[in-house]
Amino acid sequence: MNKWTLKFENQALENQFQAKQQDYHKTFILKVISISSIVLHIGKLIQDSTQNNPIRIELQTPGLIISIIALVVIFRYPQYSSTMMILLNYSFSLVQFWVDSTYGQQRSFLLGSNVMASQMLLMMSLDFYQIVPQIVIQLILKLIIMSQYYQEHLSMVTVWFSVLISVISIVSYYLIGQAKRQQFLLTVKEDIYSQFLTKFISVPFILFEYQQEQFQPIILSKQNKIKKWNPNLCDGCNLRSLIRYITFENQTLENYLLEKYGKIKGSFQSGNTIEEFSFAFRCYSQIDVIITITDKINFLVKFTGTSQTLQEKVAIDKINHFYRLIREVFKCIKKPQKYKSLLFDISIQFISGFYLYGNKEVHYYPVEILKNVIRFIGANNILLNAESSTGGFSLIGSKNQFSVFFLQICRILIIINNEHDFIVIRVNISQEGSLVFEFSLKWENLQKFQHLYKINQFLHSLELVLFEKSIDFQQNCQLKMKRMQLMNQGM
Template sequence: MEQMSKYTLKFKAKEIEEKYQAQSYQKHLKPLFYGLLIMALSLNTLQLAINSQKNNLVIPYINMGFIIICLIGLYVMYKIEGLTAKIITITNAYSLSLQFNFSPETTQGQEYYLYGCNFSLIQAVIYFSTDFHLSCPSLLLHIIFRQTSTILLTNKIDVQSLSLSMATAILITCVLYMCNKAYRIQFLMNYQQDTINNQLHKLINKPFSKIQFNEKKLQIDVQTTAFHEQFEDYNNEFCTGCNVRSFIRNCIINNMTLEQALISSQVKFDESFEVKLQRKKVKIRLCQYNIDNSIILIQESVQKDPILYKKVSYNLQQSLFKQFNAIRKTPQNQQFQFGTLSILMLRQFQIRTINIRKLIKNLMSIYLISKKIKLNFNGDYTIKIRTYGHLIKIFLIQVFCILQDLEYQQNYLEEISILNLETCLQIKLTINDQFPFFPLYLRNYFIEQTAPYLLLNPLNYNLEFQFSKIMPFNDVNLEY
């Protein structure tokens, strides 16, 4: 309500008020005014034809004036749509003059009453079709005019009639205020809903869908989607709605489908949680959309299943480890060891807890010559991540190999920033020129084999590595 004036009910924001007036004109005022014009022109023309035979020069002028005002109103409405409400109010006010078309000599008492009721009903329609700041003064003018005319024509003041007029004015004013207020609140809610719908894809940069349970059809209706082709198990042969519904039906949470959980209101809102989709873990978020009781489903991230590879001989591993321990530890020998271990451990999917701070510092001392690199942990003294232990080491070894090559080309690393987020561990590299890094990264075989299991999103030119914190289910969490 703070967006509307307390007394006139106008929206304080000019843009919203203009949109409200435009909608009101198309939905209410335009069809109403056309109907009133046809009725008024027909009845007044008929009255002119009847009165022209009575040689009464006073009464026809009232009807002629009404016809002229209607024609002017039609022209104004055609040329200046914004004045339609005002011209309707003026026409409604002029209709009071029709009271002088009736006299006791030519009109029976019951006819007086019938005509009065009909005029009042037509005027009431106009009251409720126009804004409160127009209808309220019009209503008060009508009541004051009728009461004053009655007092002058009867030469007496009827206290009961005066009291009834005052009570009627107060009652109708209150009802007009409440109705116009309700219309505007409903418009504001719809306007806000449309605005949010149009901005959702800008606010959410992940696959999402706005859904609602249709009780009549007993199905999930899909209202708005973005990046829907990135939903897990998306099928190009299905429509967007079918893909989203299929996703909801196939996700399992607490031994039931996500669809059943949504319908029975057994899901968590406004926080991330995991569901099972075949042999994958999918992290999603549900947000309630209170305006129309819809739900926004956001796919946060997906943890792929590890591919099964043939186990490397245990005896071979132990033999190589003994050789490595016997070799003198120099940067060159350690690089050789890392390369050999990368080949041996490339297919190992054991989940371990890795101390990122210790690992990064070790790799920097081996691969990089420059000691001026800024290492920013953003306030976290010890940063650990539980992930595929061997794979993340292989991945980071290859990244530092690329940085070493760039350093030889005088393209120095300036900063490594590590940020511990809710769904991922973000490592950002700042290099003098980041563009030479990307082709080397894309052509690296070890990175190609490990990145899909470690990163939430593919790397782009901002060089932000987002290591997923989502681990697969226990049934695939095997050591090979």
């Protein structure tokens, strides 16, 4: 920002500011003053004609014409409103000629006050670099008209006082213009920060405010999945449902925030501009609530998911290390095909038992887990074809049980199919809202799959825990996950 003219050095930003200046308030002020000026000039003409006063057409016409043009411009060409404001302001200088010995002292005082107020309103709607020339020129015009036209003696007190008032006016308008532009700049920065907030915060979060007697969302971390978020509902409905679901200090988060709302406003009066607190809730290791207080109260809720404990990380590292050892053994054996099935079974059974030993309920996404299972066992001939909408579905349940189930499924598929036979596991959402897994097999392989499936103790014990019913071998080996636990998530 230029310290003398207050214009932004960035021309794009300056254009944006000027566009914002063409708002309702500026238009309203110019309309009102233009209409008032027309009424003033016409009233003066009527008054002079009815009271047999000399009619000074040369004094009335310029101001009347400019006022009419300004009124037309504001409706047809609002981009030129600033220019018309300047011309209209200069036209008010001619009103000084109306005052003579017959005009009356009180009328002169009232007329001067009204004209000065109109000029102040016009200049407050303009930029500083447009205001300064007007103040200087009008000061000179007033002094010239007073000394030359009316031939009144100008005392030094009058001159210095007029100059002093003009200087004070310039300083005042400078501070007002600076404050307006700084406020605009702050708004632009806030908008930019809001746009990039989702990139700066890697975990799921929601920024919202309280207005119209309910919480309303401002920004959502759409690149992250927020649990208990239903894409079929509006953002406001989801937000209110979520903060009613989350509990803190034996009450819902919504009630807690509402109870604190009055205290928060009180703390703002004490000078505090931010409050924050954190707590853990179910599958979140930490929920951070940050309350910022400016001209309004904003709430930022940030969700941090449950991280793995040190013991879990060590266990997973051991499993991965064990599986790498198995693969290295394959490479060292002279006839790997002879022992491959046996070693593969040993590794899968070991991993399955280990996973079930560390079983606990967590929040997980089935499709993502299935992708990881296929990648983990290195089955290049098992492909996953999942609808895009399935990626946002999640469960509160045993992720390990689900992983073990599909480890065993993939183990059987690898055993009964050769490396050149591709199996596609399709994942979609049924009309009832269930997550459905299905795959097709050749007839001879289907018989083998049924046999190995039925004698597998892992599959037998986990099937009815995870799914609505037993696998349907007649319909592409179909499995439907239980709807009661399924939640449509994501953003």
